[in-house]
Amino acid sequence: MKKIIMSAALSLLGLTLSVVHADENAIRQALAKSMPSVTVESVKPSEISGLFEVTVGGNIFYVSGDGKYLIQGHLVDVAARTDLTEEKLSGTRKQAIEKLGLDKMIVFKPKISKYTVSVFTDIDCGYCRKLHSEIDQYMAEGITIQYLFFPRAGKGSDSYSKAVSVWCAADRKAALTAAKKGDKLEAKTCDNPVDQHMQLAEDFEVKGTPMIVTEKGNIFPGYLPAKQLIEALEDERNPK
Structure with missing residues (x-):
């Protein structure tokens, strides 16, 4: 009897996996046809039966099994009062930043680093300038800051050109500091990651700058x- 039950269970599991695989293929094909510029990184069943969780860059969408319907929003466990999507998004953001790599960011690192944050910044944003004017305070607290550019005026704007010029400067950190002070930079162009930064910001649904992303x-x-940020980072690492 146990063998029969086990055999039936395995058959059911195999059937379920086949259905899931078929749904995944249908979703990938549908999205490839309707949104060819989108790279789907993963497709897996969500907590809701018949709805699949699709990861695209640093974002998560929910798609019907046939790929016809897409839902953009957060999935909440009402009983547990937990934002399930946000919990998973934190992981995708972490992976996306790691995938980008340190060689494509401008990094200010203290002698002893306790925490690391990635900051989407706009050279012409007032609060971005305020944050950078206090860079020594963040360093004193042991916070490494990894800068990514998000010129809110968009590609081709003056802010975008400044970001490219900073990246192409011989001393990027010095150029960024000068630009944040309002100094005029020598216009330069070169291979740069500014477009990648902007795409990542779009994936992360960045609405304004600065936006700080934790480890x-x-x-x-x-x-x-700096003092408030270090407290928030300590709370994140050691929740009460």
């Missing part, structure tokens, strides 16, 4: 003084 992939929107 765990959580988001702190807006400017935070």
